[in-house]
């Protein structure tokens with residue numbers, strides 16, 4: 001039987017390939033390879049889609065996060081040493097970006113059911129040093145609700161969304177601007193990633209910053225372009241070169257038109273898994289109250305421990321089902337952070353998740369294949 005791959009990128013892009021090829025040719029023949037209308041048109045499209053006032057393309061999602069925080073340092077909104085609350089089970093990029101700006105991560109264990117930072121988690125860890133919170137919409141589920149909005153408001157915290165995994169998701173509550181925007185446009189600033197495997201992926205690296213704050217948008221734009229606000233006029237020393245290419249903008253503009261169908265497809269696969277997976281040692285992910293809150297970047301199940309996870313994955317591989325793990329080592333246990341004070345505490349939930357999570361294929365799975373995956377999962381027994 002045909003192997004079900006975790007994510008087949010060529011297959012993913014096939015339905016829109018003719019349009020992608022036309023866009024690539026248009027840019028190749030245009031003679032304009034940095035900036036220009038391909039980029040600004042795509043940025044405007046992002047604003048219309050998400051509800052954000054400004055969108056600034058960047059080279060990738062990590063840089064989008066970095067430039068937001070460097071931008072707030074450059075404009076005096078944040079000071080070196082300020083702390084940023086973030087979930088301890090996030091991808092390391094969130095943490096790299098916080099430290100890059102001279103800020104300090106304040107890790108908080110996630111809620112074990114949603115696997116996301118909760119309002120209580122934020123409330124319990126706010127101190128005078130904490131100036132911002134970074135909700136990470138991990139696995140495609142938006143980490144925003146009335147309670148979080150209340151905590152953030154009552155403590156006057158800045159909100160930076162790590163929206164790398166959740167473009168297209170909608171929360172149940174309005175964002176800090178008072179509008180019920182799309183994920184990424186809920187906080188004071190949000191970072192998108194268009195890494196090829198993300199729900200909307202470029203043909204290479206790409207990212208974007210979303211914000212309503214004109215001053216921040218200008219700072220991010222300058223930072224991404226050597227710190228210059230106009231040619232040969234440099235206003236920020238922390239500048240770098242991290243621009244969104246016209247060629248990626250053109251491709252992404254095509255793919256953005258498929259955002260709804262991508263969401264529909266992923267929700268269908270998740271619904272099949274939720275309906276059919278029935279194995280007492282495999283815990284399915286919690287389903288949010290409204291379907292719009294989740295775009296199922298990953299469908300993550302939990303098995304009892306690290307040892308049977310290896311057996312589970314090998315068993316599925318023998319059944320022709322490729323899986324992945326997001327992520328096996330939490331950031332605070334990575335060798336690069338040995339000795340950091342913020343990494344010294346124990347984060348039981350994050351460590352438990354790191355031992356137990358398994359991501360089932362979603363991106364390029366047909367209905368029939370989803371049924372096959374569910375049946376394979378149901379046939380597994382702990383050795």
Ligand SMILES: *Cc1c(COP(=O)(O)O)cnc(C)c1O
Nearest residue numbers: 060061062091093164193194195
């Ligand atoms: C992918 C990802 C990033 C980084 O995005 P890149 O475009 O790969 O730099 C940041 N945070 C999270 C949660 C991600 O999944």
